[in-house]
Amino acid sequence: xxxSVLTGGSGFLGNHLARALLASGDEVVVVDDYSTGSPVNxxxxxxxxRLTVVEHDVSTGLPVDGPVDAVLHFASxxxxxxxxxxxxxxxxxxxxxxxxxxxxxxAHGARFLLASTSEIYGDPTVHPQPEGYxxxxxxxxxxxxxxxxxxxxxxxxxxxxxxxGLDTKxxxxxxxxxxxxxxxxxxxxxxxxxxxxAGSPLTVYGDGSQTRxxxxxxxxxxxxLALLHSDWIGPMNIGNPGECTVLELAEIVREVxxxxxxxxxxxxxxxxxxxxxxxxxxxxxxxxxxPEVDLxxxxxxxxxxxxxxxxxxx
Ligand code: UDP
Numbered sequence: 262x263x264x265s266v267l268t269g270g271s272g273f274l275g276n277h278l279a280r281a282l283l284a285s286g287d288e289v290v291v292v293d294d295y296s297t298g299s300p301v302n303x304x305x306x307x308x309x310x311r312l313t314v315v316e317h318d319v320s321t322g323l324p325v326d327g328p329v330d331a332v333l334h335f336a337s338x339x340x341x342x343x344x345x346x347x348x349x350x351x352x353x354x355x356x357x358x359x360x361x362x363x364x365x366x367x368a369h370g371a372r373f374l375l376a377s378t379s380e381i382y383g384d385p386t387v388h389p390q391p392e393g394y395x396x397x398x399x400x401x402x403x404x405x406x407x408x409x410x411x412x413x414x415x416x417x418x419x420x421x422x423x424x425x426g427l428d429t430k431x432x433x434x435x436x437x438x439x440x441x442x443x444x445x446x447x448x449x450x451x452x453x454x455x456x457x458x459a460g461s462p463l464t465v466y467g468d469g470s471q472t473r474x475x476x477x478x479x480x481x482x483x484x485x486l487a488l489l490h491s492d493w494i495g496p497m498n499i500g501n502p503g504e505c506t507v508l509e510l511a512e513i514v515r516e517v518x519x520x521x522x523x524x525x526x527x528x529x530x531x532x533x534x535x536x537x538x539x540x541x542x543x544x545x546x547x548x549x550x551x552p553e554v555d556l557x558x559x560x561x562x563x564x565x566x567x568x569x570x571x572x573x574x575x
Contacts, residue, residue, distance in 0.1 A: 270335065
């Protein structure tokens with residue numbers, strides 16, 4: 262049995278990953294300060310003896326005793342409204358937080374997995390984006406607090422590998438959606454579903470022609486575990502290459518929910534990338550991994566989940 266330390270384990274991706282690690286037989290230590298995650302996300306596992314939850318801000322240290330076989334660093338705000346509201350905290354958790362997580366891995370000779378992001382590629386001039394593309398990021402724009410924090414996190418992760426021989430993996434995560442994203446999180450799939458189920462207009466930013474490639478959370482987490490247990494060192498795209506415009510997504514949500522709400526155009530946020538799609542050749546070849554759930558099926562499952570869990574049935 263391995264003992265894994267998971268920062269950000271009470272967040273959206275983190276709680277799904279914690280569950281997958283437990284299901285694989287691991288003991289899991291979650292470290293989370295609940296700045297964007299919530300204890301509610303793991304509340305049903307309160308009696309699980311292989312799960313420990315420590316409330317702590319990883320930017321200030323990582324106080325974990327006992328053996329450590331793997332460190333998975335997932336602590337960070339991830340939704341644009343959340344990281345724009347916490348610019349300094351986002352930079353701190355991506356820089357100091359990553360250094361603390363790497364130090365813990367180094368002290369134990371443990372594997373290290375960094376949750377990185379497609380934002381590494383910024384507003385990409387190469388499409389789709391392979392890992393070898395260096396990106397097009399505005400280093401002083403509002404989004405830079407997230408993008409540059411993650412770019413620093415990748416740099417220090419590779420420096421620990423080169424300096425100390427640490428076994429380091431970097432998952433570049435593309436837009437992911439699924440149950441237990443925070444209510445009001447602000448990302449587009451859950452915004453549209455929450456709006457449709459409330460009978461409110463769907464807020465499309467800009468003209469809705471920008472694209473994203475959305476991955477169902479279970480596919481994403483399966484990719485993380487495959488990467489963690491592989492011999493790969495360095496970055497790997499983990500995402501679903503099925504690309505669609507924001508307007509197409511709005512249409513899918515309307516159809517799947519069966520709620521005929523209007524679309525309301527709103528201003529495009531600064532530096533919003535115009536297109537994004539992962540090249541997953543590497544993950545296919547090295548891990549034998551590919552996503553299985555297409556967007557319409559995933560949105561259908563998520564609308565069902567919302568209807569069962571989040572919408573009062575009165
Ligand atoms: N977006 C939108 N309406 C919303 C929320 C987001 O049109 O209510 C757009 C946003 O401008 C971006 C895309 O949807 O082009 C994805 O946004 P999200 O915040 O989910 O993630 P991002 O990829 O920007 O980090």
